[in-house]
Amino acid sequence: MNYLEHIGKYFMMLRQVFKRPQKWKVFWETLFREIEDLGLKSLGIVMFISFFIGGVVAIQTALNVDSPFIPKYLIGFATKRSMILEFGPTFTSVILAGKVGSYIASSMGTMRVTEQIDALEIMGINSLNYLVLPKVIATLLFYPFLVAIAMFLGIFGGWAAGILTDLFYSVDYIDGIQLDFKPYFLQYAIVKTVVFAFVIATIPAYHGYYVKGGSLEVGRASTQAVVWTSVAIILLNYFLTQMLLG
Amino acid sequence: MIEVKNLHKSFGDAHILKGISSTFEKGKVNMIIGQSGSGKTVFLKCLLGLHAHEEGSISFDGRVYSKLNTDEKRLLRTEIGMLFQGGALFDSLTVEENIMFPLKMFANQSKKEMLERVNFVLDRVNLPGSNFKFPAELSGGMQKRVAIARAIVMNPKYLFCDEPNSGLDPQTATVIDNLIQEITDEYQIVTVVNSHDMNSVMEIGEKILFLKDGKKAWEGTNKEIFVTDNEAIVDFVYSSNLFKKVRESYLKESK
Numbered sequence: 001m002n003y004l005e006h007i008g009k010y011f012m013m014l015r016q017v018f019k020r021p022q023k024w025k026v027f028w029e030t031l032f033r034e035i036e037d038l039g040l041k042s043l044g045i046v047m048f049i050s051f052f053i054g055g056v057v058a059i060q061t062a063l064n065v066d067s068p069f070i071p072k073y074l075i076g077f078a079t080k081r082s083m084i085l086e087f088g089p090t091f092t093s094v095i096l097a098g099k100v101g102s103y104i105a106s107s108m109g110t111m112r113v114t115e116q117i118d119a120l121e122i123m124g125i126n127s128l129n130y131l132v133l134p135k136v137i138a139t140l141l142f143y144p145f146l147v148a149i150a151m152f153l154g155i156f157g158g159w160a161a162g163i164l165t166d167l168f169y170s171v172d173y174i175d176g177i178q179l180d181f182k183p184y185f186l187q188y189a190i191v192k193t194v195v196f197a198f199v200i201a202t203i204p205a206y207h208g209y210y211v212k213g214g215s216l217e218v219g220r221a222s223t224q225a226v227v228w229t230s231v232a233i234i235l236l237n238y239f240l241t242q243m244l245l246g
Numbered sequence: 247m248i249e250v251k252n253l254h255k256s257f258g259d260a261h262i263l264k265g266i267s268s269t270f271e272k273g274k275v276n277m278i279i280g281q282s283g284s285g286k287t288v289f290l291k292c293l294l295g296l297h298a299h300e301e302g303s304i305s306f307d308g309r310v311y312s313k314l315n316t317d318e319k320r321l322l323r324t325e326i327g328m329l330f331q332g333g334a335l336f337d338s339l340t341v342e343e344n345i346m347f348p349l350k351m352f353a354n355q356s357k358k359e360m361l362e363r364v365n366f367v368l369d370r371v372n373l374p375g376s377n378f379k380f381p382a383e384l385s386g387g388m389q390k391r392v393a394i395a396r397a398i399v400m401n402p403k404y405l406f407c408d409e410p411n412s413g414l415d416p417q418t419a420t421v422i423d424n425l426i427q428e429i430t431d432e433y434q435i436v437t438v439v440n441s442h443d444m445n446s447v448m449e450i451g452e453k454i455l456f457l458k459d460g461k462k463a464w465e466g467t468n469k470e471i472f473v474t475d476n477e478a479i480v481d482f483v484y485s486s487n488l489f490k491k492v493r494e495s496y497l498k499e500s501k
Contacts, residue, residue, distance in 0.1 A: 023351050115334040122294055122406075123348050124323035 010206050016128040017136065017202070030134040038100050038135060038201070039142030043149070045099060046092055050083075050150035053091065054157030057082050062167040075168050076158065076176020081185075083154035089189045090237050092150045093196035096143070097229040101204040104135060105225035108208025109218035117209070128209065136201040143197035144190050151189070188244045195240060196233050203229045247271055247307060248293065248404065248436055254301035255285075255292055262288045264460040265302070270453070273434045275427055277441055277451035281482065285460040290408055290440045294328065295319060306404065324352050327397030327435075329407040329426075333389040335381040335396070341368070342377035345396045352400065367395040371425060387418035391425070398429055405429065407439040411446055419443065423450050444483060447471075456482065472496045 021027035058079045065074055108131060111117050120127040155177055162168045204225035211221040248270040255263040262285045270276040280286045291297040293304060295311060304311045306322060314322060328334075335344050342364055349360045368374055371391040381389055390410060397405060407426060411419035427450045430437040441447060447454060448468050456464040456479045464479040471483060472493055484490045 026350055110337075114332055114337075115330045116336055118294075118296055119328065119330060119334040119336075121296065122323055122326055122328045123351065124320040124326075125351060126320070 006206075009210070010202070013128060013132075013206055013209065014202065016126060017132045017205075019126060019129045019133075021129060021133065022125060026130075027134060030130070031137055034134045034138035035142050037103070038138050039146060042096060042099055042146065046095065046146055046150050047153055049095055050087065050092065050154040051157035051160075053087050054079060054083055054154030055161035057087065057154070058158030058161045058173070059165060059167060062162070062165075072168050072172035073176035073179060075162070076155075076173035077179050078176070079158035079173075080155050080177040083151045083158075084185050084189055087154055088147050088151035089192040089196065090233065092147050093143075093193065093200060093233050094230055096146075096196075097200050097204075097233060098226050100139070100200055101226045101229045102222045104201065104204035105208035105211075105222040106218055108205055109211040109221045110215075112209060112211050113214055113218060132202065132205045132209070135205060136198060139197035139201040140194055143200075144193050147189065147193045188240075191244065192237065192240050195236055199232045199236065200229055203232060248438070249305045250293070250302070251304075252302035253289070253292060253299050253304065255288055255297060255299045262460050263292065263299070266457070266460075266462050267302075268455050268462060268465060270436050270438050272436050273430060274452040275430050275437045275439060275450045276453045276455065277439050277447050278455050278457065279441060279447055279451075279482070280457035280463075282442075284457040286440050286457055287408065289457065290406060290438070293438065294326065294406060295323070324348070324400060325403045327400065327402035327405045329390065329393050329397050329405070329410055331409040331412055333381065333386075333393040335389060335392055337381055340378050340380055341373070341384070341392050344381070344392060345399050348396065348400050363399060364395075367399050370398070370429075371395045372421075386413050387415075387421065390414065390418075390422050394422075394425060394429070398433070401433065403435055405435050405437045407437070407441075409441060409443075410439060411441065411443045416445070419446065420449070426450060444486070444489060447483075458482075473500070 058075055061075045061078045065072075108117075111131075117127050117131075120130060159170065159173050159177075162173050163170060204222075207221040207225035207228070208218075211217050250266060250268050250270075253263050253266045254261070266285075266289060278286050278289060288297060292299045299312070306325075309318075309322060311319070311322070335341075336347065339347065342361075345364045345367060346360050349355060349363060353360065355363070364377070365374070368376065371394050373388060373391050373395070376384070376388070376392075381392070384392065405426075410422050410426060414422065423446050426437060426439065429435070439446070439451075441451075448471070451468045454464075454466055454468060454471060455462060458478050464474065464476045466474060471479065473496075474480065484493055
């Protein structure tokens, strides 16, 4: 199948996903379960990675700006900007594409090869709407919070790195993070996050839902889902940055 | 009654079903048999609406499937119960949640009423008290019984079974066969079973449809199968020495 066919099939899938849930009570139950599975269970890894990424960004900036003509508050400023503009939304989304994307593709792929999706269809349930819509809503609702936590912890990690390594003073770092704060950058980051959240829920769902074969194909679908979700995030990041900041 | 007329189905250049016509009646266990690759599974999936057919028609008590809109098709599907080869139970749900699932989606009942119905069907398949077990904690036969319970919980008009005995020991297979037969008689539903198991065919197959190379090669009852001289079905059924001897003794006795 060529790429255009895949893209067409993906949008056809979305048409089925965005239909009114057949039973709202079941939808809410599923939504809360998905928020736990796709959001809360990713909190630990996101917190861990963003804290250390913030630390590394601060240390590398400090080591690269050792000229007496460059003010030390620049370290805090650069760490803040990096975390808000890129590391928060994009880096976190790429991590989630790996963790959540493989989970969605493999769980749906397993449901497909064990005929659980056929069972749903035969019961008269719109399986795409039942399985994918709660995932999309869960990621759209929860990922902005996750990214906000990642931004905060990244900036905090940068401060902690300075304290632990004595490469810069706390007061300079705090001056830097307070300097030239632009709320629009937060809006930009949240818009990116929402778009990436949609991609993280739907591309792996597509790969899992249409898998054919057995367990080997489920594994392949899971890998492909992670690869294509990451590619989509990187490309969308480029276009969104050009559109919103260019 | 399910009526199939001149059903054709292809995948690319491969013409799988070549004009199959048949009827499946209420209160009878209708069996579809045939060699691997004869088109049985594709035929069953066409009946279930999982594969769209190119030519011909399938009607459920006069409702022609291809002429129904999406909502009507979904409504019709709520009248269908299906027992999959592997059970197709939802792994993340308990036995009780699996059986209650169609009720939660389609029946406007209170939790108490749903629980009563779940316990009733669990009793019916001889699995009382297994409500809180997960599918992974059950044996193959028990999983099949839970799948039957889920299939009948909505009081279906049509029950489809895909290889209900595959992977089961003969004793458990007989239990499943008897259960299918009893449910068909009790609820007067149209039951269609896709099977390889000749014991099942002889035991409960009140009507048998034999497919060969995507065509209907023979149709009859489990009694007629002993006396038919149709070469295709004789070659298929009596490829085993045991069945050959059973047939010979049957024919001797009837003379």
